[in-house]
Amino acid sequence: MTEFVLVPGLFTGQAVWRDTAGKLAAEGARVQVVDVGPVRDLEAHIARVVAAIDTIAEGQDIVLVGHDYGVYPAVGAADRRAHRVARIVYLDTGPVQDGAVALAAVPDQELRERLAEDGDMKGELPVPSREEWSRWGSTAGVSGEALDRLTAHASPQPLGTLLRPLRLTGAGDGLPTTGVLCAESGATIDTVRMLLRFGDPTMKALVRPDVTFFELPTGHWPMLSCPDELADVLLRAAAGEGTRLEAVGEEEAGEEEAGESGYLRPFLLDVPEIPRERRGAIDLYVPEGGHVSEGTESGEPRPAIVFVHGGPVPEDARPTPRDWPTLIGYARLAASRGAIGVTLDHRLHAVTAYPTAAEDVAAAVAEVRADPRVDADRIALWFFSGGGPLTAPWLAEAPPWLRCLAASYPIMAPLPNWGVNDSRFRPADVVAHGGTPPFVLIRVGREAPAVATTVAEFVGAAEAGGAPVEVIDVPGAPHAFEGLDHSDAARDAVGEAMGRVLGRLGLE
Structure with missing residues (x-):
């Protein structure tokens, strides 16, 4: 017994x-x-x-x-x-x-x-x-x-x-x-x-x-x-029942059931093999003969999209986020359509590290804007997953050169079990007051309930404040879907979101 x-x-x-x-x-x-x-x-x-x-x-x-x-x-x-x-x-x-x-x-x-x-x-x-x-x-x-x-x-x-x-x-x-x-x-x-x-x-x-x-x-x-x-x-x-972590290899289960993070699987779109330029904590993917919008001549400064990974990610995790296929895929997609794509590693190693991560992101953006190939007046920031709270400082005090924010399956507030009460990282509190930059949000249908609640609160606050938040839904997709869901709906959502961001940058 x-x-x-x-x-x-x-x-x-x-x-x-x-x-x-x-x-x-x-x-x-x-x-x-x-x-x-x-x-x-x-x-x-x-x-x-x-x-x-x-x-x-x-x-x-x-x-x-x-x-x-x-x-x-x-x-x-x-x-x-x-x-x-x-x-x-x-x-x-x-x-x-x-x-x-x-x-x-x-x-x-x-x-x-x-x-x-x-x-x-x-x-x-x-x-x-x-x-x-x-x-x-x-x-x-x-x-x-x-x-x-x-x-x-x-x-x-x-x-x-x-x-x-x-x-x-x-x-x-x-x-x-x-x-x-x-x-x-x-x-x-x-x-x-x-x-x-x-x-x-x-x-x-x-x-x-x-x-x-x-x-x-x-x-x-x-x-x-x-x-x-x-x-x-x-x-x-x-009785010894339950899910076991050892059954995560592809030989025991399908791709999604195997539990491998979508970030680490091949990107859902075929994108050109644009090489990276590594500078400290950032990587730049610069267009070379790719799509250039009308009115943009070769050699002129180009707008940039900075892709900000989520987390927390353990400090010793390998590969580091800027080498994840998903982040590389987005950066190359941006570069293939005329913008400079940027990835970075920031120090969101614990749920208490949002202030440090915010400083890292700000420093990376400053470095990107200082690059002579970048049009410093046309910048967009694109956040993923646990990077969602990092949007709050940019929503609160948006500089004129920040043309657009975007977020994919974001966590839009610290979760209940995080124990983080820093008011600086609650985007819903900021967006409710309006006056924020345009915001493109990819929302997945198969989201964890606690995460979905934070997204709903953010969208509701944006609607109440009249903030320009555009939601792109992918009903059947899971969190980090780019490596897990290669359906037409998922591909279309990524393409549509990229098009809207590039449009805010004057490229489409």
């Missing part, structure tokens, strides 16, 4: 698990929800989970389930009782290692920094109000009644549980694990696969037969929004 030990996350206790625990019990499993009680630090919380394990008879398959912060005491207890634990389930949270600090589970960058600076081990975080829960994770799917229950049963979070490092001996290394991802929080299996393809070392460590993943189409509190579905997933996880 399986016995689940459920470890609540920030502010929560036994009440939040009521419905899921009841469903598990009805299916024949035994369940304990760890009572955090008046623990003051992480070690005390780990001891509470160890005590729960020690009450379970030998021979039971023990599955530890940690929700956000709760994974820290769960993993700590597994390290102390590795021989008793059959599996660890990470519920809407990432992997943790020796020395990790649970403060990372706080989804608010500014608050994390302030708490780390204060270092007050004896204080506590106050319970969020009913209206504040969305700051601590997506509340998608949570009913008003459930939100009331969440608020009524919440308890202050002792800072000692968040500031004391997790200490592991390594005894629990290699235990079977399952990640349950909540799509409305911004985490999906496709995201995990993309990070794996980018070479993220954390993801590489999860390529094992006993590591599985599930995805739920809900927010951060599935025990409230879909308790029965969560119980079903936990039962399947205990």
Whole structure:
């Protein structure tokens, strides 16, 4: 028989698990929800989970389930009782290692920094109000009644549980694990696969037969929004079911199912092999005898389109973004139609690095404009995926030479599980006031729900503010579709978007 030990996350206790625990019990499993009680630090919380394990008879398959912060005491207890634990389930949270600090589970960058600076081990975080829960994770799917229950049963979070490092001996290394991802929080299996393809070392460590993943189409509190579905997933996880990362090669699956990022596959259009010119962090693709619009003579300065990759991309990812086939394809397409195409590498290596990435992009644009072959008064910027928030500074203070912005399947605001609250990178807040440059947006139909929400908010704000946003829909296409969908509709969308941008630059 399986016995689940459920470890609540920030502010929560036994009440939040009521419905899921009841469903598990009805299916024949035994369940304990760890009572955090008046623990003051992480070690005390780990001891509470160890005590729960020690009450379970030998021979039971023990599955530890940690929700956000709760994974820290769960993993700590597994390290102390590795021989008793059959599996660890990470519920809407990432992997943790020796020395990790649970403060990372706080989804608010500014608050994390302030708490780390204060270092007050004896204080506590106050319970969020009913209206504040969305700051601590997506509340998608949570009913008003459930939100009331969440608020009524919440308890202050002792800072000692968040500031004391997790200490592991390594005894629990290699235990079977399952990640349950909540799509409305911004985490999906496709995201995990993309990070794996980018070479993220954390993801590489999860390529094992006993590591599985599930995805739920809900927010951060599935025990409230879909308790029965969560119980079903936990039962399947205990049985060793789920998606495995090792099945990502083309020999096991088709191109899209294989999970390889579209950025790394061949571009959907045949474009001329225009050579690059590499200058520091930028590459230029300069037209040579390609299409030149009427009135533009050879040798005259040409407009430029700067293509800005998304992310976060691990710092050691290879190839780097400017060598991705998708970015090269767009730059060569632009050059074949008369503009100078530019790609670059910027330092969006973490969700907290948008300010650094913005500086890199601004520096690259300045360098491009200084090139004598570039018409410095005709520049367009084209952003991809996680680069979407980087459009906000250009929307807010658009110089006269910026003729157009474009974005392909963009993330138009920091996702709920990022914990980034920097108002400088929220394009919807800017575009709502109008007065922004023309904006061409490629929107895909098979987008992750959390990403689609940010796009809808941006488009709605643009409409309300009368901003000139032109949307090109590709209904059947996935995120990063250029390497995954070579249909006529996808090809036409890229061609149409390029035509509209070039038109703003005076080329078509």
